[in-house]
Amino acid sequence: xxxxxxxxALSAAEAAxxxxxRKDPVSARAAVSTAVERDETGTFSSFADAVYLAAxxxxxxxxxxxxxxxxxxxAIGPGPLQGIVEQIR
Numbered sequence: 001x002x003x004x005x006x007x008x009a010l011s012a013a014e015a016a017x018x019x020x021x022r023k024d025p026v027s028a029r030a031a032v033s034t035a036v037e038r039d040e041t042g043t044f045s046s047f048a049d050a051v052y053l054a055a056x057x058x059x060x061x062x063x064x065x066x067x068x069x070x071x072x073x074x075a076i077g078p079g080p081l082q083g084i085v086e087q088i089r
């Protein structure tokens with residue numbers, strides 16, 4: 001496993017969450033796409049699904065539902081991204 005690639009995946013996942021916090025679905029999708037591409041462990045596949053769902057909600061209603069935020073939190077599990085989710089939800 002290339003730790004540099006995994007670090008890039010983590011940074012991209014963080015950027016996806018930050019984009020969701022800014023209500024920017026296009027940037028969120030682009031960032032999570034990069035996260036999945038760089039991820040060598042498969043860690044971000046369910047997270048990507050949750051980001052796509054959140055981005056769709058933003059486009060449809062301008063907001064992200066509590067259940068989708070919960071899904072995002074569950075998809076990433078404990079770790080540095082969890083704090084970002086809690087900070088921006």
